[in-house]
Structure formats: structure tokens, C-alpha cells
Amino acid sequence: MFHVVNLLLNALSPKIHFLSNNVCVLDCGGAEFEDGEEVYDAIGGLLQGSSADCKNEDDIRDICLQMFNTLKLNGHAASKQVLLDTPVQLSQISAESTGLTWTYVFLLSTSSTLSSSTHTPPQTVDARKLEKAEAKLKQKQGRRNERDSQKTTSPLVLEEASASQASSKKDSRVDLSGKNRTYDIRIENFDVSFGERSLLQGAELSLSTGRRYGLIGRNGLGKTTLLKMLASRSLRVPAHITILHVEQEVAGDDTGALQSVLESDTVREGLLTEERLLNARIANGTAEGMETVRLSEIYAKLEEIEADKAPARASIILCGLGFSPKMQTLTTKEFSGGWRMRLALARALFAKPDLLLLDEPTNMLDVRAILWLENYLQTWQTTILVVSHDRNFLNAVVTDIIHLHSQRLESYRGDYENFVKTKEDRLKNQQREYEAQFQYREHIQVFIDRFRYNANRAAQVQSKLKLLEKLFPDNFEKLSPPVLQLDEVEFYYNTDQRLFTQLSVSADLESRICIVGENGAGKSTMLKLLMGELTPVNGIRHAHRNLKIGYFSQHHVDQLDLNVCSIELLLNKFPGRNEEEYRHQLGGYGITGELATRPVASLSGGQKSRVAFAQMTMPCPNFYILDEPTNHLDMETIEALAKALNKFKGGVVLVSHDERLIRLVCRELWVCEHGNVRRVEGGFDEYRDILQEQFRKEGYL
Structure with missing residues (x-):
């Protein structure tokens, strides 16, 4: 066991200074290690490879843990130096013991002259193994310093969004089998959270193909998060339904603006690439008979999707979003972030996904481009889910409104104006029913609580909005024009x-x-x-x-x-x-x-x-x-x-x-x-x- 202790002391050198053969000062503390496992990682292999009296891994882990506890000083990590208050009688330590039984006090400050002692015990370990152990310690300390540096420079850790839903095995089997060909989307009984905050609980979302939905609700309730959960398929959307979420700007590179839009149609691009390869093989005389047949199929498919009209269609979309003919020839890296966001929107419109997700699309546009987009989306054939604060845009574009409030989703047919009217009618009906049935409170307690909660929330919102109306103070002197x-x-x-x-x-x-x-x-x-x-x-x-x-x-x-x-x-x-x-x-x-x-x-x-x-x-x-x-x-x-x-x-x-x-x-x-x-x-x-x-x-x- 003497050999084991000696290895421990030497592995921690030069953190240990000896005053005599029986008394030593440890110039380190628990801060050097986070736990006993780190001590084991640093010297466990060294002990197992060099010690004849301690081959058992559990024994070595136990020794390392007790060494860590000794260095930890019962939580007093502030003292850098420790004077052991009794001689270490190594000869009395039993070879069968699985640990070290040192006693200690922490009396010396960092200014103690004890640390200047240079007496060292005789080396009994392989120098190469000792170097490896020390290198491992330095590596761990470096990682710890790096973590501390990151905490200092980047203390902010943002919460992440997550979603969960109840799904039946039958739906999963149908989806995996490829037999589900509907383009309607129905997601039942799902939750969405952002960090520890619950945004949606037991919610339901139904999107019918060909309809255009406006997702509305107050700031901070989770509209953007819901779009991200759909786009990432954290909420289960049938696998055959293509989704495009216009969220990030197009990367700036040497691709031309018009070409960038054309490349968003992956089907067309794939067919054109295959056509070029087959034509090259035919020109070289290396094509086989089946490849000629395949080329005919490709031409038929290209004609079916009107591939020859694609450049004109892409150019019209770009022009509508404000790109002049000259701008369409520029590379994407020549545009600012705002224009690259417009490119991202143009690519999505050109690609025609089965589900198009738009988050505040009018933010990046001027009035002219917004008006064009309204007209363009009115003829959209697949499904749209758009978050927008622009009341006129919603009235012009959407066929349905989905209202996010009270951690749930409510659907309304019609545009935003119809939503406002329908919601007012619902509230009036709820109020009449509440007043008429108040005497039967015990029988309709659930309804009343829910109604009262919504009514209180509505009152709170109205109170805040009325306060906002007064937040532009005008207690200042009049200034003669022109100011x-x-x-x-x-x-x-x-x-x-x-x-x-x-x-x-x-x-x-x-x-x-x-x-x-x-x-x-x-x-x-x-x-x-x-x-x-x-x-x-x-x-x-x-x-x-x-x-x-x-x-x-x-x-x-x-x-x-x-x-x-x-x-x-x-x-x-x-x-x-x-x-x-x-x-x-x-x-x-x-x-x-x-x-x-x-x-x-x-x-x-x-x-x-x-x-x-x-x-x-x-x-x-x-x-x-x-x-x-x-x-x-x-x-x-x-x-x-x-x-x-x-x-x-x-x-x-x-x-x-x-x-x-x-x-x-x-x-x-x-x-x-x-x-x-x-x-x-x-x-x-x-x-x-x-x-x-x-x-x-x-x-x-």
C-alpha cells in the first residue's frame, strides 16, 4: 500500500511539498478536480499499471474518491495549502485497506513560506507514465479554464423549444407504408413548450389542402415556435407532404439570383441534370438501350411540368418582389440580408411546396411588393399557414383564421374581419349564457371558470392597451413651425x-x-x-x-x-x-x-x-x-x-x-x-x- 500512496503523491507533483519524510503540504485543493472520477481519470490508469498491491478497479476508484475528499477539504476550497496535522504512518496502513485514512487541517494561507520547500521524496514511478498523468491533468484543467472563459464571455444560455403529441400506431403504420396520400393535415392532442414555459397544451391543428390560414395571437404566445415545430416535423406531418418554412435568408455565394430561384425546384433540377448526363452518354456512343427510353420519359416529364416556362415564371416572381432585370443577374452574395430574405421567399413561391409556412412575410417588403404578394397568394393552390400582424394582408389573402390563446388553437372560417365579428358574437353568447345560468353555478362550474379566466385575461389585455395609448407624453411647450x-x-x-x-x-x-x-x-x-x-x-x-x-x-x-x-x-x-x-x-x-x-x-x-x-x-x-x-x-x-x-x-x-x-x-x-x-x-x-x-x-x- 506504500507504493499506492507514493504513486498518488508523485502524480500530484509539483502540487506537494515535503517538510520531512512524514509531513507534507498539499498545494492544491478540490478546485483542481470536479469529482473523484476526475482523480481516477488522471491517475487511475497509472495506479492500475504500476501497483502490485491494488489491481482491483473498484479499490482504485475508492482510493481516488477519498483522495478527492481530502483535497476538497469538506467544501473549504478557498485554502490553497493544507498542512497535514499528523505524520502519515505509511507502514501502518493495511495492505488490505481500500482507502487512505489521512487527517488534516487547513491553516496555512497562500503566503505561507511552507510552499517554498523543495524537499521531494525519492521517485518510485515510471517517468513516462508520470508525464502522461500530468499531461492528462493539464488537459482537464485547460478544458475547465475554457469552460470558465465561455461562462465569462457568453453567460447567456437560451431556452429551446420542444413539442410532443399523442399519436396512434395505426396512423404511424399508414404513414410509413406510403398509403397515406391525403394532403390534409390533422395533429391532435399535442403540446409545445419553450424551455419551462408551456405554450400549447392538448391543442389540435387541422389544415385542409388548398386553404390559406392566418395564425394570429398576442406576442410571445408561441406562433413562431409552432411554425418551427411544424417545419422540423417535431409535430408529425405525413412524410409525403413537402414543407417550406421561409425563415432564413439565402446564403450569399456566386449563384445568380434567377438561378437560385430556379434551383429551388428540385424535381426540375434533377430531371435537367439527368437529361444532360444521358445526352452526354449518347453523344459519346456509350449509352445503352434503356437509357434512350429513360431520356424519352424525362422529356415527357419536363413537358408535363412546363420546365421551359420556369425561367419566365421565376423572373415574374422576382420582379413582383422588387428585383429589377439587372438585379436578377447579380450573385446572391451581392445582396443585403433583407434582399436575401426576399430571395428566400421567391424560392418558396417558385417551388410550390404542399405546405408553405410564412412568418411575418410583409416585414421584409415595401408596400408595392406586399400588394403584389397579396395578388399572387390569392391564386395559391396548396396550403399556406402564415403568421402576420398586417390586418389588410390577412383580409386579402387568408380563407381561415387560427387564433392562438390560452394555450390552445381555435379555428374560424373567413378573413380577419370575419374573425373579429365572429369572436365578438361568441363572447356575447357566452355572456348571455353565463348570466342566464348563473343560478346553476354548481352544475356549470367548469364552463364558468373557463369563461371567467378568458374574460379576465381580455380585461387585462384591454387595460394594458389603454395604458399604452397614454405612453406618448405630451407635456412640452409648443414649437413654432417649421420645427x-x-x-x-x-x-x-x-x-x-x-x-x-x-x-x-x-x-x-x-x-x-x-x-x-x-x-x-x-x-x-x-x-x-x-x-x-x-x-x-x-x-x-x-x-x-x-x-x-x-x-x-x-x-x-x-x-x-x-x-x-x-x-x-x-x-x-x-x-x-x-x-x-x-x-x-x-x-x-x-x-x-x-x-x-x-x-x-x-x-x-x-x-x-x-x-x-x-x-x-x-x-x-x-x-x-x-x-x-x-x-x-x-x-x-x-x-x-x-x-x-x-x-x-x-x-x-x-x-x-x-x-x-x-x-x-x-x-x-x-x-x-x-x-x-x-x-x-x-x-x-x-x-x-x-x-x-x-x-x-x-x-x-
């Missing part, structure tokens, strides 16, 4: 591309102006000129000396520190206030309770937008410049935002593609195009008519 003006402004990023020439616009505290135009026309640039973030090449920007602008960026998430919670975010931006003030500010936008203390990165897109609004309004601006403020907001919040802007006594200039918001808020419509801005007297109706006429003339419809 903000651009006069004969010329601007360009490079001389080859002049964005504006002789741009003259003005706004005051009465203004409610919406700017529309195609992507790339300069809308966001114009906002930055108004704010003074960009300096005109020529011309003048004038702003009232007391003007205080609140700006909401189209890319508002970029303005937020995702690694802190919402309270910390406001604290860092506006220090010196108490926590209650920050909570009150966030609470007005629906970021309450536990939401306010969660990392911003873990919030939904709509919840991040609400945090950005809370941050923007806290310093009480008297003029708001908003760039696509409705992205990711749910419909109730958009309605509340519109009411808040209408009640606000300051000025508002906004860029938006949301027809509902434009109609509710704006008194002036400016169209940004051809290096200038023009006012459309007839408002949004006139602008819509102009675009429809353009589509007809250009053949995009």
Missing part, C-alpha cells in the same frame, strides 16, 4: 448613385406623415437626414433648437443589449432612477413581472419591439421618427400604437408598409422615388391604384 426642414438637399453615398437631388420637405408638431416607396429608394436615408445623423452634400437641414427626437429603428434589435434584462437595459441607458420607475416604464408596454428580468435575447420579436418602445419614450421626446414600427407587433398593439400616435401632441414622421396603421394615423402620404419625394393627394387609396395599374402594364399579375 424640422430639409431645403434643396442633395445627398449620395457615392457620386455614381445620387439618392436625392433638390429634396425639400418640412414637418411640424401637427404633422402625421407616412413615407412609402420601394426598398432602396432612400426612405431610411431620408429619415437619417431629418434627424441629422447624415449631413447633406448640398442644401440645408433646419431643426428647432428645442426639438427632441425619439427614433425607432427598422433594425431596433440592433439597438438593444441582448445579454441583459429589460430593467438593466433602461438602467444603463438612463441611470439614476429607482427600479420601480424602470418597471413602470416597461409595464406600460406589457413587459411586466418575470418578463422584465429575463435576458432580452430570450424575448419574442414583438416583446423586443415593446422594450425598444419603452426605451425610446422614456426621455419624453416631442417628435417621433419611426422606421417600420409595426414589425413583429401583434394587432392589438398596432391598434394601440395608432391611437397613441393620434393622441400625441407632437410631430410624427414614419416609414411603414402597414396599410392599417397608415390609414389610422397619417394625414399626409409621401412617395419616395426617383431621387425625390412627392406628396400623393389622394392618400393610400390613390397610391394603391397607381401600383395596381403598374402591375397590369408590366404583366406581373
